[in-house]
Amino acid sequence: MTMSMSAEAKTPWHLWVVGVLALLWNGYGGYDFVMTFMKGEAYFRAHGMSDAQIAYFQSMPNWLIGPWALGVWSSVAGSILLLLRMRWAFHAFVVSLLGLTTTLVYTYLLSDGGKIGGVDGTIMYAVIAAVIVLLAWYSHAMAKRGVLR
Template structure:
């Protein structure tokens, strides 16, 4: 009987407790990327009411009409991996690191390509462009955060 209890205590001692900020970061990024997925569907399905609510003009409608496949792949990968990564974080799995990395890289590629080849700054405007750059930096930061948690043994 004592051996079983000692095994449970040892197992409990070896498990690293999830820090409070893990929950904050996970929920924050779920919120961010849930909104991102909503935006993704509204933009690509050309929801006129959504465009009007954001005060987007005809240039934005044209920008997302016949959106190139390469950009669509990066966009899709970013928003879905961006949502999956914080969910995995809440389950404390090491897969979080890989999925957050894929999200960050796909977003970086998307932004580099759209700024270089789609005139993103002029079409979407400075506010949206700067907001997206801030999201990119936060997504990269989230990857490094997840990697640090994995190195500390919080993610298994």
């Protein structure tokens, strides 16, 4: 056994569970992002969005697409990095949180998005934020334990 192998922490079973669930959750976020731009109104209507909600998404400023994409795809990358046992997963989740924060500032402070999305939209944003924070915390904890390289 080499020194690097003996010093490497054993991968806990929960890393695989968290990693796969994170990839499924964030993968759906990626799917949603792509479908928003590919299918547009038909996709929104299939998800039961109101006319006001559809108009909100269709009138979203172009500058917001960047932070939104950063939030979504950084979470997908973080999930993959977690499964690859790479410490960069933490950084990817932090970048995702920054993208989400920018989106939230626009939604709740610079537009009527919070009002238009209603309670359901607010709950969804809260769940998304909580998941990202928990994944950042988890990946940081696994890196400190030596599980992530």
